[in-house]
Amino acid sequence: MKDGKIAIGVLGVDHRHIYGMLEGMLGAGCVAVAWWTQGEPLPLAGFVKRFPDLPRVADKRAILEDSSVDLVLIACVPSDRAALAIEAMHHGKDVMLDKPGCVSAAELAALRAAQAETGRIWSVDFSERFEVPAVTKAAELVAQGAIGHVVSTTGLGPHRHNPQTRPPWFYSRKGTGGILCDIGSHQIDQFLFFTGSDDAEIVSATSANLAHREFPDFEDFGEIVLKSANGRGYIRVDWFTPDALPNWGDGRLFLTGTEGTIELRKYVDVGGAAGTDHLFLVNKTRCERIDASGAGTPYFAKLAADVRDRTQTAMKQNHAFKATELALEAQRLAEVTAGYKR
Amino acid sequence: MKDGKIAIGVLGVDHRHIYGMLEGMLGAGCVAVAWWTQGEPLPLAGFVKRFPDLPRVADKRAILEDSSVDLVLIACVPSDRAALAIEAMHHGKDVMLDKPGCVSAAELAALRAAQAETGRIWSVDFSERFEVPAVTKAAELVAQGAIGHVVSTTGLGPHRHNPQTRPPWFYSRKGTGGILCDIGSHQIDQFLFFTGSDDAEIVSATSANLAHREFPDFEDFGEIVLKSANGRGYIRVDWFTPDALPNWGDGRLFLTGTEGTIELRKYVDVGGAAGTDHLFLVNKTRCERIDASGAGTPYFAKLAADVRDRTQTAMKQNHAFKATELALEAQRLAEVTAGYKR
Numbered sequence: 001m002k003d004g005k006i007a008i009g010v011l012g013v014d015h016r017h018i019y020g021m022l023e024g025m026l027g028a029g030c031v032a033v034a035w036w037t038q039g040e041p042l043p044l045a046g047f048v049k050r051f052p053d054l055p056r057v058a059d060k061r062a063i064l065e066d067s068s069v070d071l072v073l074i075a076c077v078p079s080d081r082a083a084l085a086i087e088a089m090h091h092g093k094d095v096m097l098d099k100p101g102c103v104s105a106a107e108l109a110a111l112r113a114a115q116a117e118t119g120r121i122w123s124v125d126f127s128e129r130f131e132v133p134a135v136t137k138a139a140e141l142v143a144q145g146a147i148g149h150v151v152s153t154t155g156l157g158p159h160r161h162n163p164q165t166r167p168p169w170f171y172s173r174k175g176t177g178g179i180l181c182d183i184g185s186h187q188i189d190q191f192l193f194f195t196g197s198d199d200a201e202i203v204s205a206t207s208a209n210l211a212h213r214e215f216p217d218f219e220d221f222g223e224i225v226l227k228s229a230n231g232r233g234y235i236r237v238d239w240f241t242p243d244a245l246p247n248w249g250d251g252r253l254f255l256t257g258t259e260g261t262i263e264l265r266k267y268v269d270v271g272g273a274a275g276t277d278h279l280f281l282v283n284k285t286r287c288e289r290i291d292a293s294g295a296g297t298p299y300f301a302k303l304a305a306d307v308r309d310r311t312q313t314a315m316k317q318n319h320a321f322k323a324t325e326l327a328l329e330a331q332r333l334a335e336v337t338a339g340y341k342r
Numbered sequence: 343m344k345d346g347k348i349a350i351g352v353l354g355v356d357h358r359h360i361y362g363m364l365e366g367m368l369g370a371g372c373v374a375v376a377w378w379t380q381g382e383p384l385p386l387a388g389f390v391k392r393f394p395d396l397p398r399v400a401d402k403r404a405i406l407e408d409s410s411v412d413l414v415l416i417a418c419v420p421s422d423r424a425a426l427a428i429e430a431m432h433h434g435k436d437v438m439l440d441k442p443g444c445v446s447a448a449e450l451a452a453l454r455a456a457q458a459e460t461g462r463i464w465s466v467d468f469s470e471r472f473e474v475p476a477v478t479k480a481a482e483l484v485a486q487g488a489i490g491h492v493v494s495t496t497g498l499g500p501h502r503h504n505p506q507t508r509p510p511w512f513y514s515r516k517g518t519g520g521i522l523c524d525i526g527s528h529q530i531d532q533f534l535f536f537t538g539s540d541d542a543e544i545v546s547a548t549s550a551n552l553a554h555r556e557f558p559d560f561e562d563f564g565e566i567v568l569k570s571a572n573g574r575g576y577i578r579v580d581w582f583t584p585d586a587l588p589n590w591g592d593g594r595l596f597l598t599g600t601e602g603t604i605e606l607r608k609y610v611d612v613g614g615a616a617g618t619d620h621l622f623l624v625n626k627t628r629c630e631r632i633d634a635s636g637a638g639t640p641y642f643a644k645l646a647a648d649v650r651d652r653t654q655t656a657m658k659q660n661h662a663f664k665a666t667e668l669a670l671e672a673q674r675l676a677e678v679t680a681g682y683k684r
Binding site for chain 1: 489490491493494496498500545546548550552553563565567569574576578580582584585586587588592596598599600601602603605612613614622624625626627628629630631632
């Protein structure tokens with residue numbers, strides 16, 4: 001704590017997601033203390049521009065050993081995240097990571113053990129839920145019973161490839177954990193959340209390089225079918241966002257309920273309304289577009305409360321682990337199915 | 343032929359799809375001769391209202407043995423379609439059927455044998471492609487290379503349950519062949535067509551009764567993952583269209599190409615533009631809504647030409663069989679996976 005506020009340290013700015021992670025926590029009333037990163041990753045310039053007064057430290061121990069730091073935000077290269085999170089938890093810090101929270105089953109087991117041993121919070125900022133007001137609004141509507149029980153979710157997550165901004169690790173299976181582990185994990189999180197499932201089974205999974213042969217270790221397409229006792233889910237992720245789209249991806253979420261449907265056009269409504277966070281609700285009596293841009297992103301304030309109160313309101317601890325476990329399992333199954341040798 | 347025009351007979355008006363089938367062929371310059379159906383199915387009143395001057399015959403032989411009849415349209419109960427189509431082909435008639443074209447692998451084998459023996463056309467009016475101008479427009483854009491190679495299709499086919507209009511066979515697995523065989527076949531047709539595939543493999547398939555336990559032999563939800571050498575496909579079909587939707591279903595088709603994307607909102611644009619046939623194109627230079635309602639439905643005129651010229655321009659004969667075969671295979675796999683005993 002610092003001046004009565006939750007104090008934040010940043011470890012790793014290798015992914016631009018760190019901007020939203022830190023902005024979210026500052027917006028929730030926390031205070032940032034310092035940041036550290038290895039080398040000079042591309043997102044560094046944008047980080048310094050956004051947080052010009054935050055001091056950089058040359059040694060991560062300056063953050064890990066600072067007893068005032070409550071919560072560490074981690075956005076280093078994905079394959080380094082587990083080790084850093086474990087180190088931070090053993091230093092008594094709660095952690096919030098960019099997705100994917102780790103890239104292997106062995107790392108996940110070690111994270112679970114470290115979390116159980118230390119009692120720290122291990123949270124993953126699934127930004128396609130936690131940083132999207134339309135998802136907040138959808139969650140409210142579902143909780144109110146607006147569409148009955150959610151029996152099916154369909155999540156479409158196209159992403160812009162943007163090769164000029166990508167570091168070498170982005171093109172390596174080892175660096176990202178694969179497309180399902182990486183951007184697929186967002187969608188698994190949403191399936192579990194909206195169907196109210198504590199667990200699920202991967203029915204089928206695919207990952208492939210369909211059109212980027214110049215990057216042989218890269219996967220540009222993935223899909224997952226999964227199911228739980230409560231519902232069924234389909235996930236498609238890809239790196240095929242076309243150039244003319246005014247945003248990084250036309251992310252969609254379709255919820256089919258027993259008494260209605262919700263569609264989210266999270267980031268753009270092609271040929272339609274301006275802005276973001278377009279929600280479309282149809283049920284017994286309503287058939288309408290809802291501007292959900294003002295619904296907020298309560299994850300950050302809830303996480304701050306959890307850090308203070310030792311609660312699990314932002315996301316159940318087991319949910320973070322389970323979503324990650326299922327993403328890893330989907331990736332493994334996709335690779336077995338494709339006959340990859342890793 | 344009658345007065346130099348292709349002559350049509352109608353066998354079975356058990357599904358409202360017969361309206362569009364006959365209207366389509368009349369619009370293509372054909373002439374209708376007579377219709378027959380067993381009993382008094384619900385769609386009969388609407389049929390008589392639309393085609394008041396067309397005579398009903400009490401015995402189907404009056405149509406089958408009328409040498410002027412070139413093409414028979416079949417929309418009887420699905421489980422009766424194969425036998426009727428085989429009988430018609432053996433009487434020298436080409437046939438166009440409502441989907442599903444048949445409900446079992448044994449029927450399909452018999453249909454293939456009868457078609458090969460007689461050289462007649464066995465066509466299925468996959469109305470979610472052939473009666474949708476937006477699909478015509480999408481096909482034109484894909485053929486022009488507007489989105490590169492199609493690597494993925496996602497077809498969402500929610501349907502309105504409308505129990506007050508449904509006959510008993512609708513609720514029977516035997517009557518419809520199951521949800522994947524029935525409304526799933528539309529989507530398989532579109533996958534094969536847009537990926538340019540002659541064949542495909544069913545990766546996984548699900549059919550289930552999630553929320554209509556009062557109809558124990560009914561399936562209200564189905565999904566299929568399939569793949570070919572050219573691309574991947576996902577299909578979701580259900581009977582969960584909410585009451586307030588101003589149409590029978592918010593049918594969607596998403597095409598992901600190597601250089602762009604197309605989305606179709608075929609029948610309705612919730613909270614958006616009025617009318618039908620909304621196409622959304624994004625590629626390197628374009629990001630726009632296209633009103634595709636004027637793109638036409640060339641299937642019918644092409645089928646009339648095929649009847650006259652013994653060609654396969656409306657749909658390759660093998661495509662009709664293959665789409666049906668894959669729908670049956672998906673249904674079989676779904677039932678094996680679920681442990682159903684049929």
